[in-house]
Structure formats: structure tokens, C-alpha cells
Amino acid sequence: xxxxxxLRDVLRGPRFRRLFATRLISQFGDGVYQAGLAGYIFFAxxxxxxxxQVAVAxxxxxxxxxxxxxxxxxxxxxxxxxxxxxxxxxxxxxxxAATAALVWSGSDGAVFFATALVLxxxxxxxxxxxxxxxxxxxxxxxxxxxNAVTPTCGTFAAFAGAGAGAGLRLLGGDGAAGTxxxxxxxxxxxxxxxxxxxxLGRAEIGPDLDEQADRVRAAVRNVAAGLADGARHxxxxxxxxxxxxxxxxxxxxxxxxxxxxxxLYNNTFTSGGVAGFAGFSVALAASAAGYFAGAVATPWATxxxxxxxxxxxxxxxxxxxxxxxxxxxxxxxxxxxxxALGLVPQGVxxxxxxxxxxxxxxxxxxxxxxxxxxxxxxxxxxxxxLAAGAVPRSGTSAAAVAALAAGYALMxxxxxxxxxxxxxxx
Numbered sequence: 001x002x003x004x005x006x007l008r009d010v011l012r013g014p015r016f017r018r019l020f021a022t023r024l025i026s027q028f029g030d031g032v033y034q035a036g037l038a039g040y041i042f043f044a045x046x047x048x049x050x051x052x053q054v055a056v057a058x059x060x061x062x063x064x065x066x067x068x069x070x071x072x073x074x075x076x077x078x079x080x081x082x083x084x085x086x087x088x089x090x091x092x093x094x095x096x097a098a099t100a101a102l103v104w105s106g107s108d109g110a111v112f113f114a115t116a117l118v119l120x121x122x123x124x125x126x127x128x129x130x131x132x133x134x135x136x137x138x139x140x141x142x143x144x145x146x147n148a149v150t151p152t153c154g155t156f157a158a159f160a161g162a163g164a165g166a167g168l169r170l171l172g173g174d175g176a177a178g179t180x181x182x183x184x185x186x187x188x189x190x191x192x193x194x195x196x197x198x199x200l201g202r203a204e205i206g207p208d209l210d211e212q213a214d215r216v217r218a219a220v221r222n223v224a225a226g227l228a229d230g231a232r233h234x235x236x237x238x239x240x241x242x243x244x245x246x247x248x249x250x251x252x253x254x255x256x257x258x259x260x261x262x263x264l265y266n267n268t269f270t271s272g273g274v275a276g277f278a279g280f281s282v283a284l285a286a287s288a289a290g291y292f293a294g295a296v297a298t299p300w301a302t303x304x305x306x307x308x309x310x311x312x313x314x315x316x317x318x319x320x321x322x323x324x325x326x327x328x329x330x331x332x333x334x335x336x337x338x339x340a341l342g343l344v345p346q347g348v349x350x351x352x353x354x355x356x357x358x359x360x361x362x363x364x365x366x367x368x369x370x371x372x373x374x375x376x377x378x379x380x381x382x383x384x385x386l387a388a389g390a391v392p393r394s395g396t397s398a399a400a401v402a403a404l405a406a407g408y409a410l411m412x413x414x415x416x417x418x419x420x421x422x423x424x425x426x
Contacts, residue, residue, distance in 0.1 A: 006145035006299055007153070015137040015204060020150060022085055022196040023130050026092075027154040029189030030123065031161020032168070033096055036182035037061075037116060039169060039277055040103065042262055051395075054259050055381075055388035061113075061120060062377040077366035081129045081205045085197035088126035093191025095119040100183035103176050124373060126193075131372075132365040133205035135357055145299050147353040152295030152346060159288040161189065166281065208362045230367030237359040242418065243352035244372060246311065248379040249411050250345055253404045255383025256391075257322075257341055261334070263395030269331045279331070286335035290342020297343075298350045307351045308422060312415035318344035319408030326401045344408075 010016050041057055076084050099115045130150075138146040165182045172178030234240050265280040294314075301310045321340030325333045360368045391397045 007149045010138055010142055010146050010149060013137060015200065016146070018196065018199045019130065019133055019137050019205065020153070021199075022089075022193050023150060023154045024157045025196050026089060026126060026190060026193035028157040028161040028164075029092070029096070029186050029191075029193070031158035031163075032165040032182060032189055033099075033119070033161075033186035034158070035162040035165025035169070036103075036179050036186060038280075039165075039182075040179045042266065051259060051263060051388040051391045051393065054262050055384040058255070058259075058384045059381050061116065062381050075366075076125065076129045076132055077207050077363060080202050081133045081207065082197060082200045082202050084125050084129040085133075085200075086194045088122050088129070089193035089197060090191055091122045092119055092126070093187045093194075095122065096183055096187030096190055100180040100187065103183060104180040106176060124370075128366060128369045128373060129205075131353070131369045132207070132362075135362065135365070136205045140358070143357055144302060144350070144354045147357070148295045148299045148350045151349065151353070152291055155291050155346070156288060159284065161186070162281070162284065166277075206362060207366065230364055230371045233360055233364045234356075234368055234371060239355040240359045240368070242415075243355045244375055246315075246348065246411055246415070247352055247372070248375040249407065250315075250348060251376055251379035252383035252386070253407050254341065254345065255380040255385075256387040256400055256404055257326075257383075258380075259384045259387045260391055260395045260397065260400060261338070263391065263393065264329065264334070266395075268329075268394045268396060269334075283335050283338040286338040287342035290339040290344075291346040292342075293339075294343040294346030294348075295350060298347045301347075302351065306419055306422060307355065308415050308419035311348050311351050312412045312419055314344045314347045315408050315412035315415065319405040319412065322401055322405045322408065326404075327398060329396050 011020070042054070095115060095118050099112070099119065102112050102115060134146055134150065135143060164185070168182045168185055169178045172181040234244060261283060262280065265283070266276045270276040270279050298310065301313075305313075318340055321337060321344075325337035325340065356368060356372065357365070387397075387400055391400055
């Protein structure tokens with residue numbers, strides 16, 4: 001079944017359309033905001049970023065998600081998820097405007113980063129609520145196609161937002177005024193997600209507190225216990241456990257690859273500044289095309305082969321692509337590597353999201369997706385940190401690329417063994 005047919009199919013549901021619109025508007029604003037941050041932090045004209053500086057920036061911007069995640073998961077299993085979406089969207093818009101004011105005033109220190117952290121932490125609540133709400137707006141047998149089209153379209157909305165941010169930079173220039181204009185536009189887009197969420201009923205997207213309600217309320221009083229509940233629930237569901245382990249392994253590799261790519265475009269392929277940002281944007285555009293291809297291919301492929309076999313095939317192809325397109329460190333080839341590193345994670349993530357949603361109870365979905373988010377971000381930062389000591393300032397490291405390819409090959413082998421075992425059992 002084609003991506004467009006899947007999209008048309010799930011869009012027939014009015015509740016899905018409302019949730020989908022909330023995601024697209026919010027992630028468009030996220031893309032604008034991320035474009036502003038990337039230009040301001042990584043591609044300032046006078047800056048030639050080192051591996052350590054990139055790793056520290058990722059840690060500052062992403063690790064707090066691991067602290068916010070447990071609270072987000074427990075609370076969205078107790079609060080109206082519709083209300084979480086509305087309040088989070090409005091809060092993000094206000095904080096983005098505050099970030100723009102700080103940039104305009106020349107603040108780029110601790111207060112600036114703290115404001116960015118607040119916004120990105122609030123975004124955890126919104127994204128976790130979107131994921132936990134999805135099974136309420138589509139039938140169970142359509143979860144695979146819904147998981148293929150919604151994050152993919154959300155990612156494209158973010159890429160479109162990044163493109164809009166780049167356009168705003170052309171209007172405002174490279175300085176503080178240009179960045180402030182981008183961040184202000186991002187805040188306006190983020191706030192518009194609130195009216196979209198209000199088209200859903202207050203209790204329409206859960207949580208279903210009739211399912212093990214006592215345990216849910218106990219988790220509100222004890223966040224650590226709630227997180228442990230989510231982890232135990234994942235561990236008791238083997239497909240979800242294997243899927244999240246694979247996501248963590250892939251994100252470590254993706255952290256290394258992102259750090260290498262930023263350094264190459266900032267210090268080797270270009271002299272940084274607008275040229276570096278433009279080159280990196282080309283790689284991101286290729287990655288976006290890969291995301292789209294992964295979303296189109298995954299429902300079609302999993303209708304013909306098992307999800308386990310498809311994950312194994314994707315991971316093996318990702319390792320091969322890194323060796324062929326990444327190892328030469330040639331600017332014309334790097335977008336092809338970016339395409340592969342868009343296709344592989346999207347195909348794997350769609351499959352894993354569906355495994356998790358199908359094999360966990362709704363009363364635990366918020367906490368499970370918070371554990372998911374923790375792994376997603378902490379593993380990325382761990383990968384960047386591991387690479388920081390080994391990758392030179394130029395970004396050219398054959399050993400790092402070879403290690404990534406070996407990691408993909410190992411994960412592919414594990415999923416191949418699992419796919420064969422399941423086939424024999426059937």
C-alpha cells in the first residue's frame with residue numbers, strides 16, 4: 001500500500017485529522033525554532049566548532065529530556081491528554097518569544113540556554129501526549145500505517161519549518177536580529193497548535209483511567225515508581241524490549257554521525273557561517289527524502305515480510321551505505337549518506353513504534369513513551385560524547401565511520417536471528 005493511500009485512509013477519521021493537524025503545526029514551529037538555534041549555536045560566522053563543543057551543546061539541549069521524561073509520562077497518564085497538548089503549545093509559544101527577546105538583547109549565555117531548555121522540556125510533554133493519544137484515534141489494525149504517516153509528515157513539517165527559518169534568516173541577516181526574527185516566528189507557529197488541539201474533546205484521547213487506575217494514581221505520587229512501572233512493563237513485553245534496545249543502539253550511532261557531519265560542514269567542507277549552514281541544510285534535505293522513503297516503504301514491506309526481517313534489512317543497508325558514501329569524506333557523496341541515515345531510522349522507528357503500541361497497555365503508554373524518549377535522547381548524547389574524544393576538529397575520522405558500520409551490522413545480525421526464530425516457530 002502506498003504512502004498516499006495510507007495517508008488518505010487514516011485521514012478519513014475526523015479525530016485522527018484533528019490530532020494530525022496539531023502535530024503538523026507544532027512540529028513546523030519546532031523546525032523554525034531549531035533552525036534559529038542551529039544557526040546561532042553551531043554556524044556563527046566567527047565560530048569553528050570543536051567536537052567537544054558540539055557534544056557539550058547536545059548534552060545541554062538534550063539531556064534534560066531524560067529528567068523531564070518520567071514526569072511527562074506519569075502526568076499524561078493522569079491528566080487529560082487534550083489539555084496537555086493545549087497548555088504545552090501555548091507555553092512553547094511564550095517561551096520561544098522570550099528566547100527571541102534574549103537573542104535580540106545579545107544574551108547568549110546561561111539564561112539563553114535555560115530558556116531553550118524550558119521550551120524543549122515542555123515539548124516532551126506535547127510529543128509524548130501525541131504518541132500516547134494515537135491509538136485512541138485510529139483502529140488497532142491501522143496503527144502501522146498511522147505510525148508510518150504521522151511521524152513522517154511531522155518530520156517533513158519540521159523540515160519545512162527549518163526551510164521557513166532559513167528564509168527568515170535571509171530577511172533578517174546573520175546577526176542577532178535575524179535569529180530573533182526566526183525564534184519569534186517559531187513561537188507564533190507553536191502557539192497555533194493550541195486551537196487545533198481544542199478541536200478534540202477533553203477526554204477523547206485518554207487516558208483510560210479505568211485500566212489499572214489504582215496503579216496510575218500511585219505513580220502520580222511517586223514518579224520514580226511510575227518510571228520503574230513503565231520499564232518493567234516494557235521488559236515484560238519482548239517485542240517492545242527488543243525494539244527499544246535497537247532504537248537506543250541506533251541513536252548512539254546517529255549521535256556520532258551527526259557530530260561528524262556538523263564538524264565536516266563547519267570546518268572542512270566549508271569555512272562555516274552561512275556556507276556551512278547551507279551545506280548542512282543540503283544534507284538535512286537528503287535525510288528528509290530518506291525519511292519519506294522509509295515511511296513509504298515500511299508499510300509496503302511489512303505487508304510482505306515480517307517487521308523483524310524488515311528491521312534487519314534496513315540496518316544492514318545502513319551499515320553498507322555508511323561505508324560506500326560516508327567513508328570517502330567527499331562533499332558530493334555525503335548527501336547520499338544522509339539519505340540512508342534518514343531512510344533507515346524512519347523505517348526502524350515506524351516498525352518499533354508499532355511494536356510498542358501493540359504490546360503495551362494504554363494505562364502505561366505515557367510512561368512507556370517517556371522511557372522511549374529517555375533512551376532516544378540520552379543515547380544520542382552518549383554517541384556524541386563517545387565521539388568527542390576520538391573525532392578530530394576536521395570531522396574526518398575513518399575509524400568512527402567504520403565503527404558505525406560495524407554497529408549497524410551487529411544489530412542487523414541480531415534481528416536476522418530473531419526473524420528466523422519466529423519463522424521457525426510459526
